[in-house]
Amino acid sequence: MPELPEVEVTRRSFADRIAGARITGVRLGKPLRWPLGVQPQSLVGRTVQGVRRRGKYLLLDLDHGLLLVHLGMSGSLRFAAGLPPAGPHDHVDVQTDRGVLRLHDPRRFGAVVHAAHEAAPEARKLLGGLGVEPLSADFEPAAFHAALRRHRSSIKQVLLAGGIVVGVGNIYASEALFMAGIRPTTRADRIGRVRAERLHAAIRQVLARALEVGGSSLKDFVDAQGGSGYFQLETRVYGREGQPCRVCGTVVRHIRQGQRSTFFCPVCQRR
Structure with a gap:
């Protein structure tokens, strides 16, 4: 699944x-997870003013309204200016x-949704519950620790x-x-201040490195120009079940x- 680095790289x-x-036109293929929300022809003539990201959503700001894209x-x-004819897994052009902006999605869990503005119900439904951006100044260690103390679930799930x-x-993660x-598996509320600060720093470091190398192309991820990412070649534990830990040599486990x-x-991760 494309994660924050892959979405930002895109x-x-x-x-x-x-x-x-x-x-100049909008073509819809098979239905996706959420409907576009407007008639495709109503978007003709609108201008794309810019592209932002919020979490794993891309926001295409139009001169009237915006398109929220999830991969x-x-x-x-x-x-690209010269894409081939749409195939069976090309659901939005x-x-x-x-040029043509095309959403290719074999499993059809992605979506392109129109909203009149960012405060509209369609946008609030998708964006309203999102936490702070991990690479922004708003992601602050003390606030992160305080938030973890309110959750009894495992830190990975949180x-x-x-x-x-x-x-x-x-x-x-x-x-x-x-x-x-x-x-x-450690409960989030049992992580002390010092370890929370280490995790805060690690999140920022891992995501920043993933951005540097174009994200992870575990299966078929490519950016909007067809480029692949290479973070998967550097992972310390992810996808390395049964292999020796790169730090201590202990066999990496999978659950x-x-x-x-x-x-x-x-x-290396005793508790």
Whole structure:
């Protein structure tokens, strides 16, 4: 599933090129998780003013309204002047005078949703419960620790929920917890101030590094220009079940938490 680094890498790969483009048509394929919310022809003539990111959502600001884009479990965006005819997994084409923005999503968990403005019910439903951005100044260590103390669930599950800090998905939560020396099953409210500060720093470091190398291309993720990411080549624990820990040599373990795979080192992450 594309996580925050992959979504931000995608945004950077086409935001400058689509800014100022005028929409000339919108093609919809098979229904996605949420409907567009307006008739496609009503978007014709609108101008894309810019592209922002909030958590794992991309926000295309139009001169009237905005489009919220989610890549779902397997989605990716392409933006180019000469894309081939749409295939069976190409579900949305936003045609502009600078190229076509296409959502490709084999599993159809992605979506493109129109909202009149960011405070509209459609936007609030998707964005209203998101926590702070982990790479922003709003992500502050003391507030992070205080928020963790209000949760009795495992720290891995709390991070994935996104209510405290947004966008720390499965890969990066596993890696940040390893870097901080915290076992994924540890209850969030039992993490003290010092360890919370280590985890705060690890989250920022892991995500920043993932951005540097273009995110993770575990299956078919590519950015809007077709480029792959390489963070998966550097992981310390994620996807390395049965292999020796890169720090201590202990075999990396795998468990399931909330239907998601979790990887950890039983020695480096004692508690």
